[in-house]
Amino acid sequence: xxxxxxxxxxxxxxxxxxxxxxxxxxxxxxxxxxxxxxxxxxxxxxxxxxxxxxxxxxxxxxxxxxxxxxxxxxxxxxxxxxxxxxxxxxx
Numbered sequence: 001x002x003x004x005x006x007x008x009x010x011x012x013x014x015x016x017x018x019x020x021x022x023x024x025x026x027x028x029x030x031x032x033x034x035x036x037x038x039x040x041x042x043x044x045x046x047x048x049x050x051x052x053x054x055x056x057x058x059x060x061x062x063x064x065x066x067x068x069x070x071x072x073x074x075x076x077x078x079x080x081x082x083x084x085x086x087x088x089x090x091x
Contacts, residue, residue, distance in 0.1 A: 005054040006032040008039075010046040018050050029053075 003025045009018035021040045026032035032051040041049065 003027040003031075006036070006051045007054050007057065008032075008036040009050040009052070010036075010040055011048040012046055014047055018048065023054065026051075 006024055006026055007020060008022050008024060010021045011018045024032065024035050024039060026035050029051065032053075033049060036049050036051050040046070
């Protein structure tokens with residue numbers, strides 16, 4: 001089967017996150033969903049499936065980790081330094 005590459009995400013139970021389980025090629029979105037069901041949930045492993053065309057995904061690169069995720073010291077609004085938190089009772 002040729003066609004666009006789809007990334008497949010499955011949610012194992014209600015309340016859990018979808019997890020990337022693999023990739024597949026399909027002619028269209030509907031076929032990708034059917035094929036993902038057949039390939040990745042044969043033993044009732046999931047309650048929900050997402051299929052996303054791989055060319056529609058925008059993601060950061062591990063090389064961008066430093067500038068993307070490091071806290072910015074020059075952006076003081078990101079740090080809770082402008083107020084004091086009093087004692088909070090834990091009920």
